[in-house]
Amino acid sequence: MDYDKLSKDILQLVGGEENVQRVIHCMTRLRFNLHDNAKADRSQLEQLPGVMGTNISGEQFQIIIGNDVPKVYQAIVRHSNLSDEKSAGSSSQKKNVLSAVFDVISGVFTPILPAIAGAGMIKGLVALAVTFGWMAEKSQVHVILTAVGDGAFYFLPLLLAMSAARKFGSNPYVAAAIAAAILHPDLTALLGAGKPISFIGLPVTAATYSSTVIPILLSIWIASYVEKWIDRFTHASLKLIVVPTFTLLIVVPLTLITVGPLGAILGEYLSSGVNYLFDHAGLVAMILLAGTFSLIIMTGMHYAFVPIMINNIAQNGHDYLLPAMFLANMGQAGASFAVFLRSRNKKFKSLALTTSITALMGITEPAMYGVNMRLKKPFAAALIGGAAGGAFYGMTGVASYIVGGNAGLPSIPVFIGPTFIYAMIGLVIAFAAGTAAAYLLGFEDVPSDGSQQPAVHEGSREIIHSPIKGEVKALSEVKDGVFSAGVMGKGFAIEPEEGEVVSPVRGSVTTIFKTKHAIGITSDQGAEILIHIGLDTVKLEGQWFTAHIKEGDKVAPGDPLVSFDLEQIKAAGYDVITPVIVTNTDQYSFSPVKEIGKVQPKEALLALS
Amino acid sequence: MKIAKVINNNVISVVNEQGKELVVMGRGLAFQKKSGDDVDEARIEKVFTLDNKDVSEKFKTLLYDIPIECMEVSEEIISYAKLQLGKKLNDSIYVSLTDHINFAIQRNQKGLDIKNALLWETKRLYKDEFAIGKEALVMVKNKTGVSLPEDEAGFIALHIVNAELNEEMPNIINITKVMQEILSIVKYHFKIEFNEESLHYYRFVTHLKFFAQRLFNGTHMESQDDFLLDTVKEKYHRAYECTKKIQTYIEREYEHKLTSDELLYLTIHIERVVKQA
Numbered sequence: 001m002d003y004d005k006l007s008k009d010i011l012q013l014v015g016g017e018e019n020v021q022r023v024i025h026c027m028t029r030l031r032f033n034l035h036d037n038a039k040a041d042r043s044q045l046e047q048l049p050g051v052m053g054t055n056i057s058g059e060q061f062q063i064i065i066g067n068d069v070p071k072v073y074q075a076i077v078r079h080s081n082l083s084d085e086k087s088a089g090s091s092s093q094k095k096n097v098l099s100a101v102f103d104v105i106s107g108v109f110t111p112i113l114p115a116i117a118g119a120g121m122i123k124g125l126v127a128l129a130v131t132f133g134w135m136a137e138k139s140q141v142h143v144i145l146t147a148v149g150d151g152a153f154y155f156l157p158l159l160l161a162m163s164a165a166r167k168f169g170s171n172p173y174v175a176a177a178i179a180a181a182i183l184h185p186d187l188t189a190l191l192g193a194g195k196p197i198s199f200i201g202l203p204v205t206a207a208t209y210s211s212t213v214i215p216i217l218l219s220i221w222i223a224s225y226v227e228k229w230i231d232r233f234t235h236a237s238l239k240l241i242v243v244p245t246f247t248l249l250i251v252v253p254l255t256l257i258t259v260g261p262l263g264a265i266l267g268e269y270l271s272s273g274v275n276y277l278f279d280h281a282g283l284v285a286m287i288l289l290a291g292t293f294s295l296i297i298m299t300g301m302h303y304a305f306v307p308i309m310i311n312n313i314a315q316n317g318h319d320y321l322l323p324a325m326f327l328a329n330m331g332q333a334g335a336s337f338a339v340f341l342r343s344r345n346k347k348f349k350s351l352a353l354t355t356s357i358t359a360l361m362g363i364t365e366p367a368m369y370g371v372n373m374r375l376k377k378p379f380a381a382a383l384i385g386g387a388a389g390g391a392f393y394g395m396t397g398v399a400s401y402i403v404g405g406n407a408g409l410p411s412i413p414v415f416i417g418p419t420f421i422y423a424m425i426g427l428v429i430a431f432a433a434g435t436a437a438a439y440l441l442g443f444e445d446v447p448s449d450g451s452q453q454p455a456v457h458e459g460s461r462e463i464i465h466s467p468i469k470g471e472v473k474a475l476s477e478v479k480d481g482v483f484s485a486g487v488m489g490k491g492f493a494i495e496p497e498e499g500e501v502v503s504p505v506r507g508s509v510t511t512i513f514k515t516k517h518a519i520g521i522t523s524d525q526g527a528e529i530l531i532h533i534g535l536d537t538v539k540l541e542g543q544w545f546t547a548h549i550k551e552g553d554k555v556a557p558g559d560p561l562v563s564f565d566l567e568q569i570k571a572a573g574y575d576v577i578t579p580v581i582v583t584n585t586d587q588y589s590f591s592p593v594k595e596i597g598k599v600q601p602k603e604a605l606l607a608l609s
Numbered sequence: 610m611k612i613a614k615v616i617n618n619n620v621i622s623v624v625n626e627q628g629k630e631l632v633v634m635g636r637g638l639a640f641q642k643k644s645g646d647d648v649d650e651a652r653i654e655k656v657f658t659l660d661n662k663d664v665s666e667k668f669k670t671l672l673y674d675i676p677i678e679c680m681e682v683s684e685e686i687i688s689y690a691k692l693q694l695g696k697k698l699n700d701s702i703y704v705s706l707t708d709h710i711n712f713a714i715q716r717n718q719k720g721l722d723i724k725n726a727l728l729w730e731t732k733r734l735y736k737d738e739f740a741i742g743k744e745a746l747v748m749v750k751n752k753t754g755v756s757l758p759e760d761e762a763g764f765i766a767l768h769i770v771n772a773e774l775n776e777e778m779p780n781i782i783n784i785t786k787v788m789q790e791i792l793s794i795v796k797y798h799f800k801i802e803f804n805e806e807s808l809h810y811y812r813f814v815t816h817l818k819f820f821a822q823r824l825f826n827g828t829h830m831e832s833q834d835d836f837l838l839d840t841v842k843e844k845y846h847r848a849y850e851c852t853k854k855i856q857t858y859i860e861r862e863y864e865h866k867l868t869s870d871e872l873l874y875l876t877i878h879i880e881r882v883v884k885q886a
Contacts, residue, residue, distance in 0.1 A: 024866055029829070069827075070864045482793045487858040511800035520800030530797050539729045583798055586850075 006050045007075035010063060013048070015039030017080045018171070023073070030073060032061040081111060081166045099376065105298075106374035108167055108217065109365075112159045115152045117354060117366045123149030124361025127410030153365065157183060157209055157216035164217055168224035174244045175220050181252045182209045182219070199253050207260035213298050213369070215262070219255040226250050270296065271305050278320055283394035286324060290390025290430070291383050293328035294368060310403055318399035322414060323423065324390060325407040326362075326400075327430040331385030333359035334434025335378040336367040342439060344474050348446045360431075362408020375443040385434025389426045396422040462525045462588075464606040465557045466599040467504045468578060470496040474595065478579050480535045488530070489585035492595070492605055494578045499566035501531060502601045503555035504580060512562070513538070516545035519561050527608055528584045533564055535575040544568045558602045582608065610648045615639045616669055619677040623648060632657040632668060634680060655684055659700045667704045675711050682752040683707040686745040690769050693741055702772035709768060714755050725760035727782065730789045731767060733805060734814055738766035738773075774822055784821040787863070791817055791855055798851040799883050809881040816878050824865055838873045848880035 011017055014032055019040070021033040034040060040061055042054045050072070055062040065072050076082065109116075126145045129135040135142050152159065158179040165175035181187070188210070190197060197204040209215055227247045234242045277285035296305075305321050312319035333356045340352035348371075355367035372379040392398075400414040400423075415423035466472070473493045478484040483493070503521060510528070511520035517537040521529045533545070544565035549555065570576055582588065588608040599605065613630065614622045621639045622632050635652040659665040672680065683706050691698055716722065725731070732739050742762030750756050771781045792814075796803065803810050823829070842849045852875045856867050867875075 074864075481862050482790050482797075482858065485858055485861050487854045487861070488794060488797055511802075514802055518797065518800075520797075528800070530800060532797065581797075583800075 003071045003075040004079070006048060007072055007079055009048055010045065010051070010072070011076060011080060013041045013045045014061065014063075015041075017082065020080075020082060023076060023082055029055075030063040030065060030069060030076070032063070034061050037061050102373050102376055102379070104167065105213070105217065106369055108160055108163045109369035110374070111163045111166070113351070113366060113370045115159060116156070117351075117358065117370070119149050119152035120358040120361075120363035120366050121149075121354070123153070123363050123406075124358050124408065124410065125149075127361060127406055127408065131410040131413065153363075154210045155179075155183060156211050156213065156365070160213060160216050161220050164220040165224070168221055170220065170224035170227045171244065171247075174227065174247055175223060177244070177248055178219060178223055178251050178255070179216055181248065182216075182255060199257065202253075202257050204253075204256045205261040205265060207256075209260075215255065215259045218259045218262075219251060222254060222259075223247055223251040271308050274305070274321075275308060282320075282397075283391070286320065286394035287387050287390040289321070289324040290327035290331075290393065291387030293325050293386060294332060294364070294379075294382060297325075297328070297364070298368075313401070313403050318401050318417070319403075320393075320399055322400040322403075322407060323393055323398050323426075324386075326411075326427060327389035327393065328382075328386040329359055329362055329364045329407050330389060330427050330430035331382040331387075331434035332364045332367045332372060333357075334385045334431040334436075335382035335438040336371040337431070338381065338435040338438030339371050339375060339378050339443065341435075342442070343445050344476060345446045360409050362406035362411060372438075375446070377441045377443040378438040381438035381441050382434050384437040385430045385432075388433035389430025392422070392426045392429050396426070398423045398426055462505070462523060462527055462608040463593070463604045464491075464527070464529065464580070464582070464608065465504045466494060466601055466603045466605050467501050467531055467561070467580060468494045468496045469498045469500070469601050470494045470578075470599065472594060472596055472599050472605060473577070475579060475581070478535070478577055479575060480579075483532065483535075483579040483581065488579075489581045489583040490590050491529075491579060491581035492592070494580065494599065496533075496566060496576055496578055499564040499569075500560060500601070501533060501562045501564070501578075503557055503559045503561055504529060504531070504605075506556050507554075509549050509551055509553045509555060509561075512547050512549060512551055515540065515542045516547045516562055516564075517542075519549075521555065521561075526584070527582050527588070530579075530581045530583050531561070532579045532581070533562065533576070534569055534578060537569065537574055537576075540569065540572070540574070544572075580605075582606075610650070612639065612642055612644050612646050612648055614644055614669075615642060616672050617674070620672045620680070621648065622669060629658075630665065632659065632665065632672070634677070634684075636677060654681070657703060659703065661700055664700045664704060667701075668707075671704055671708055675707060678753050679711045679714065680707055682745075682748050683710050685748050685752075686710075686741070686765065689744065689748070690738075690741045694737060694769075694773070696773055698769065698772035699775045702768060705771065705778070706765065706768045709764060710749065713757055713761050713764070714749070714753060717755055717757055722758050723760065725763040727767065727785050728760055728763040730785050731763040734785060734788055734818070735766050735770050738769045739763065741769060742766035770818075774818070776822065780822075780825050783825055784818065787821040787824060787859075788814065788817040790858070790862075791820075794855050794858060795851055795879055795883070798854060799847075801883060803882065807882075809878075809884075813878045813882045816874060820871065820875070823871075824859065824863060829868065835869050838869045838876075841873055841876050845876055845880040848876045848883060851879055851883075852876045 010030070011020070014020060014034060015036060016039075019035050021035060023030060023032050032040075037056060040054075045051055045054050045063060050065060052064040055064065122145065126135070126142070126149050130137050130142065135145075158176055161175040161179035162172040165172040188208075191204075191206045191208070194206065197206065207215075227243060230243050230246050231239065274285065274289055277288070309319050309321045312321070336352045336356040336359060340349055340356060343349045343352060352367075352371050355371050358364075359367040368379070368382070372382050396419060398415070398419040399417070401417040402414050412424075471494065473495060475486060475491055475493050476484050478493045482488060501519070505521060505523040505527065507521050507523035507527075507529075509519065510522045511518075513519070515538050517534065517540065518530065518532045521531070523529065546563045548560045548562065555561070566576060582590075591607045591609070593604045593607055610623050610625070612621045613624050616622060616632075616639070618640050619636055619638055620632065620634050621642070622630055625631055633648065633653055633656050635649075635654040638649060638652045657668065659668060683703070687698065687702055687706060739762060742765035743759075745765045746757050746759075746762050767778070767781055767785070771778060774781070774784075776784070792803070849872075852872050855875060856872060859865050859867060
């Protein structure tokens with residue numbers, strides 16, 4: 001059966017994605033919570049091949065599919081933003097503003113990542129092909145391939161508009177229309193002409209919107225309010241025509257008049273400020289600029305730098321701005337490379353590597369928004385990487401000598417000149433510093449799947465120590481779904497090197513199983529801990545295990561609990577990896593002290609609070 | 610009665626008065642006979658009336674090259690199982706078990722015993738069937754002189770469970786796995802040892818068996834009303850916490866949402882089995 005088609009048809013016939021609050025499935029049915037059940041076309045739905053019937057139970061609109069329901073459900077999730085919204089809406093914790101802004105940006109970028117990652121790869125390859133002379137610049141093939149790679153970036157605001165609209169809860173197609181309007185070629189030409197522009201008497205600032213991020217996000221954020229506001233004052237029969245008309249009429253000019261200047265005017269000041277700094281304090285300027293260029297790119301203010309860049313080359317024969325941009329990009333590449341090294345989430349790991357490579361090629365959006373900003377700390381690390389490279393460039397006076405297309409490895413020829421060697425060393429420094437900083441700062445990994453919302457437990461921190469000498473691993477590496485899926489609770493696993501298990505906390509023994517392969521301990525502060533020695537070892541029925549404690553015994557960290565014959569158990573074909581799990585996980589938030597590497601008994605591994 | 614078809618020296622098929630095809634077994638029953646000859650009724654040991662045409666065809670094909678001892682012992686085991694369990698078994702067991710025993714004997718004679726990865730689970734989850742499996746090994750020994758290992762008692766037990774649930778063998782293996790996983794979650798969540806002799810445990814395991822069967826077959830316990838669940842949630846909140854873990858596990862590993870009825874029954878069973886342990 002064509003699940004993709006079926007899922008699209010179903011989505012359309014239940015009144016479109018906009019009409020769906022939530023969809024779940026059971027064994028045989030898709031269960032929709034719709035805003036308006038009347039918008040669903042039951043008779044048409046029942047005609048679809050693969051749909052066995054429909055049913056309304058309470059408020060819930062059900063579509064009976066049969067055994068294939070998980071596949072249809074997955075297809076629906078794939079073709080819509082439905083499950084994303086559910087998890088996005090569920091975080092109720094207070095966050096600081098910067099962190100919230102980062103969350104919005106990375107949340108908006110996540111759905112569009114495939115498009116920009118793919119286009120970015122093409123862009124990088126095209127640049128490489130030109131550098132090595134495999135493709136003539138401005139040849140027709142080059143123009144076409146450039147359009148293929150550049151389309152998603154030039155029209156980035158369009159992609160972002162739809163994604164942002166879903167996040168802010170406004171109509172995604174109206175949002176796309178807003179983005180399309182501000183990217184319209186005629187408008188772009190007018191804004192770029194350099195003449196003063198006004199709109200019914202109000203001044204419109206000349207600004208570039210293509211490839212920018214912040215302006216469109218602000219614009220759609222405003223649009224989400226405008227739309228709701230108009231909606232409230234409009235009679236239902238007129239909504240279809242009135243709401244989008246006025247939303248567009250209000251938001252587009254408002255963006256041009258108020259949001260545009262933010263980027264453009266600030267950019268003007270910024271660029272003259274930077275120029276001033278370079279003239280008077282080159283080293284500091286280079287550190288500052290290379291360390292913050294990523295932020296400047298985000299706002300689109302870097303466009304204000306382009307004329308200066310060209311001017312610098314034309315007048316002085318060299319320029320410092322492009323090198324700074326190079327360093328910023330290397331920092332981003334380095335930081336997401338560190339994410340690749342450290343993340344435990346397989347999907348995210350491969351994403352981090354791909355984005356790191358495209359960032360090396362000078363296309364940083366996927367790395368910046370998709371990886372570093374999403375995890376926050378790596379973004380800071382990327383800035384540190386840029387600044388570190390900046391310090392080196394500042395000291396050695398590296399400059400670029402021609403106007404380059406992009407700031408990535410394919411454009412290295414821009415450095416050809418007296419400082420070429422230093423330029424290369426600086427790039428390596430920025431990358432390495434970005435990697436090292438991200439690696440050391442660490443980050444909260446993207447959970448493999450499912451949601452994470454640790455409730456904060458009142459009370460003091462509690463430390464879980466290692467109960468065994470060996471190597472710590474993530475629970476997800478345990479080859480037993482009951483432990484690795486994380487449903488039993490959070491914790492860690494140890495690949496033992498010795499057959500001695502000691503208490504990880506101060507508390508009392510709740511359970512020592514008859515077969516002695518598992519121990520339950522309740523800490524004095526209430527954490528319920530399960531130590532399960534090896535997998536499937538219950539089948540050994542106690543053979544090769546010796547218990548040193550009994551139920552109810554008081555124990556302190558390091559007190560012996562159970563000894564086992566490591567070699568015999570291994571020889572009998574059992575996996576000896578030992579999961580250590582806090583089974584009342586919901587009551588704590590977790591911060592790992594040590595996540596990988598060799599550990600000694602009693603070494604602190606996990607902090608609960 | 611006339612022979613419709615000679616399958617081998619010991620097995621024939623006949624057509625009875627109702628026009629239905631029966632498989633008839635007896636030592637030397639068809640020796641030097643051909644279709645159309647009269648059946649020597651004195652030699653008939655067993656008549657198989659297999660309702661399902663498909664099973665009946667498979668059975669006949671299978672019988673072409675299976676020694677009579679195997680058929681006899683398999684028939685003996687199945688009759689014994691029916692008697693012990695007091696349940697109807699799906700006819701397909703005549704095919705699957707006969708085939709399995711034939712194969713097990715052949716393997717054993719070549720020294721190729723297969724380890725039963727589910728032996729431990731089978732002993733605990735299907736006690737009655739496993740006891741029959743052990744008895745079956747004695748029957749095999751008496752009939753053929755071959756001593757099969759305990760692992761085979763486990764396999765025989767699984768074939769019997771199969772026939773009880775009208776399932777396919779791969780499903781039984783999955784069902785057993787899920788049952789064991791859920792039991793582990795409960796055991797380690799509460800850190801308790803189950804009293805495997807208790808009635809509550811027996812009931813819980815039986816519930817899990819059908820729960821797992823529903824899971825894989827997509828049959829669906831419909832819930833109309835969450836009132837009971839809400840009450841139980843409040844009253845047995847410790848058990849419900851554990852149920853939620855199971856729910857998450859099933860959703861992640863098997864991509865199935867549990868209905869509130871399923872949650873309700875799991876919670877009640879868990880509450881009982883935990884209270885008693």
